[in-house]
Amino acid sequence: MVEHVLPESGARQLYRDVAQAEDAAFGKFVNDINDELSFLSMEIRIQTYQGDGKKYYGLVNKVADDQAKLGTKFQHGQIAHFKAMLESIVTESKGAGAISTMDAINLRPDLQGNTQASESSQAAAARTLSASEKEKNIAELITEGWLERLSDGHLALGPRTFMELRTVIQSLDVPACKACTEPAVKAQACEAPGCSTWLHDHCAKSWFNRPGEPRTCPECGAEWAAAPQEETAAEERAENLAANGHRNKKARRERRSKT
Ligand SMILES: [Zn+2]
Ligand SMILES: [Zn+2]
Numbered sequence: 001m002v003e004h005v006l007p008e009s010g011a012r013q014l015y016r017d018v019a020q021a022e023d024a025a026f027g028k029f030v031n032d033i034n035d036e037l038s039f040l041s042m043e044i045r046i047q048t049y050q051g052d053g054k055k056y057y058g059l060v061n062k063v064a065d066d067q068a069k070l071g072t073k074f075q076h077g078q079i080a081h082f083k084a085m086l087e088s089i090v091t092e093s094k095g096a097g098a099i100s101t102m103d104a105i106n107l108r109p110d111l112q113g114n115t116q117a118s119e120s121s122q123a124a125a126a127r128t129l130s131a132s133e134k135e136k137n138i139a140e141l142i143t144e145g146w147l148e149r150l151s152d153g154h155l156a157l158g159p160r161t162f163m164e165l166r167t168v169i170q171s172l173d174v175p176a177c178k179a180c181t182e183p184a185v186k187a188q189a190c191e192a193p194g195c196s197t198w199l200h201d202h203c204a205k206s207w208f209n210r211p212g213e214p215r216t217c218p219e220c221g222a223e224w225a226a227a228p229q230e231e232t233a234a235e236e237r238a239e240n241l242a243a244n245g246h247r248n249k250k251a252r253r254e255r256r257s258k259t
Contacts (some may be wrong), residue, residue, distance in 0.1 A: 003147045005058040005157040005159040030057075049159040050097060050130075051148065053202025058163040066168050073144060077125030078137045082146065083217035084109040084126065085138075086165070089157055090172050090185050092231070098154035105134045157185065178218050181201035204228075220224030 006014065017024050021071065034043050041063045044248050049056050061069065070079050084107040088099050109123040129137065141147040145160035162169065164184075174183040175198045184198035197219040199207060204226065216223045 005056045005163055008055040008057065008058055011057040022210050047159070047163050048180070048182075048202065049162060050182075050200055050202070051159070053200070053205065056159045056163065058160065060164055065068075069164050074137075074140070074226075076123070077127075077129050077133075078120040078140070078206040080109040080122035080126035081107065081129060081137055082141055083122075084155060085147070085155065085171060086161065086168065088183060090153070090169055090174050092185070093185075095184065095187045095189055096154075098150055100154055100158040101135075101138065104155050129157055177203050179207050186249055187223075188195060189225035190220060191225045192217060192220050195220040195222065204230050 009058070012026055013021060015021070015029060016023065017153060019025075019029060021029075030046070031043055037043055042059060042061055045058050045060045045131055047056055047058070048054065067079070070082065074082070085099065085104050088103065088107060093099055109126040138147060142149055142158075145158045147155045147161070148158045150156055157169075160233050169183050172183075174185065175187075175196060176182065177184045177187060177200045178197050180203050182200070187198045189201045190197040195217060197217050199218075204224070205228065207213065207218070208224065208228070216222060217224055241258060
């Protein structure tokens with residue numbers, strides 16, 4: 001499987017392997033690459049993933065639209081099914097940032113409200129997908145890094161989706177995080193009536209961890225009801241990914257030494 005998005009530890013490891021250089025020059029290295037890539041309208045984007053609060057690095061095409069990014073691997077109906085899942089996760093999961101597999105399979109892409117003819121034909125194609133075709137679609141989207149399956153079986157958006165389909169997420173009616181202003185998909189809300197303040201799980205963690213910071217809403221001052229975040233399965237995941245990168249590298253080295 002090709003990694004489209006790397007956790008920071010993996011990106012730094014790759015840099016050390018390729019450049020044979022010290023970590024201190026890593027930031028400059030990324031900047032230099034981005035200067036070179038700009039004429040291709042590509043960039044290395046660095047983003048904190050809402051799923052685990054860790055930094056990820058990804059190569060992003062700045063001009064290709066979402067259709068082009070998904071279109072080479074997926075059929076019309078699959079894309080519309082994915083968009084329906086994305087929209088449901090972003091707008092209806094109330095900060096959980098995930099939906100159940102059953103809900104994902106039962107989603108029926110909306111034929112109304114699609115302004116472009118191509119989108120409504122996509123939606124029509126998605127409506128003809130059987131449950132098993134939708135399950136297969138979900139599995140492929142996970143393999144390609146667009147979706148993630150959480151340890152409780154729910155489906156969340158993968159780091160790649162936040163990275164490459166940022167404009168799609170921003171176009172949906174989703175509140176912004178008070179701390180970082182990115183769309184609050186996996187996030188906590190202030191429970192005070194009339195207050196609509198949101199903080200990402202990872203932003204809440206660093207916000208309330210500041211010395212002397214009371215555990216109250218930064219906007220209205222009401223007590224912040226959401227419990228402090230425990231170490232999550234998603235955080236372990238990033239470490240697993242990094243460890244996998246290590247294993248692959250070791251395997252490559254072993255292959256090389258045999259030839
Ligand atoms: Zn945030
Ligand atoms: Zn509030």
